[in-house]
Amino acid sequence: MTDVEALYDYRFSEAERLRKDRLWRVLCQQFLQKYVRPTDTVLDVACGLGEFSRHIRASRRIAVDLNPAARGLLSEPIEFHLGSARDLGFLGDALVDLAFSSNFLEHLPDKAAIDAVLHEVKRVLKPGGRYMVIQPNVRYAYREYWDFYDHHTALSHLSCSEAFTLAGFEVEEVIARFLPFTTKTSAPSHPALLRVYLGLPPLWRFFGKQFLLVGRKPA
Numbered sequence: 514m515t516d517v518e519a520l521y522d523y524r525f526s527e528a529e530r531l532r533k534d535r536l537w538r539v540l541c542q543q544f545l546q547k548y549v550r551p552t553d554t555v556l557d558v559a560c561g562l563g564e565f566s567r568h569i570r571a572s573r574r575i576a577v578d579l580n581p582a583a584r585g586l587l588s589e590p591i592e593f594h595l596g597s598a599r600d601l602g603f604l605g606d607a608l609v610d611l612a613f614s615s616n617f618l619e620h621l622p623d624k625a626a627i628d629a630v631l632h633e634v635k636r637v638l639k640p641g642g643r644y645m646v647i648q649p650n651v652r653y654a655y656r657e658y659w660d661f662y663d664h665h666t667a668l669s670h671l672s673c674s675e676a677f678t679l680a681g682f683e684v685e686e687v688i689a690r691f692l693p694f695t696t697k698t699s700a701p702s703h704p705a706l707l708r709v710y711l712g713l714p715p716l717w718r719f720f721g722k723q724f725l726l727v728g729r730k731p732a
Contacts, residue, residue: 537564682728690721
């Protein structure tokens with residue numbers, strides 16, 4: 514078992530994984546799908562347990578992660594590649610319409626590693642393609658941020674915007690307060706509550722401790 518596999522087994526029970534999957538289904542259907550066209554090729558960068566790849570609708574879905582267990586969670590036609598997001602050599606240039614990451618960049622060891630991911634994702638995006646990230650926001654989750662042993666790099670919506678800009682992206686959208694910090698302890702923890710939450714953006718100001726950022730590769 515790899516370190517990544519062991520961490521997932523420690524952090525998420527089977528019941529918690531099922532609950533997360535139901536929440537991701539709602540998140541994809543009600544909110545994230547509007548960024549993805551049925552004809553798009555999407556890349557799930559550091560896919561984790563593969564929830565985004567399973568629940569988003571797209572013509573081609575590609576996922577990459579260091580966790581070999583992800584392969585067993587992603588069935589065809591999803592294409593899974595075992596490896597680092599810093600080396601997407603299995604993909605040619607300008608093939609992807611939308612790349613997506615959730616709760617990933619904070620796990621990288623330093624900002625040089627973040628820069629490497631951003632440049633590699635930008636390489637595989639088509640001109641006009643987008644990289645969307647959902648990240649814990651250290652500005653609003655500074656107490657909880659370091660409660661996870663594998664959190665190495667602190668990012669706010671502002672510092673992440675700078676990183677994207679320096680990597681050559683055009684930052685199109687930033688929601689500084691979007692989702693709660695974690696599905697393990699924060700509301701909304703039930704799919705029905707999440708539907709209500711997503712439909713009422715004023716609530717995000719009170720519960721949102723993760724940001725959403727969309728960067729566009731210049732055409």
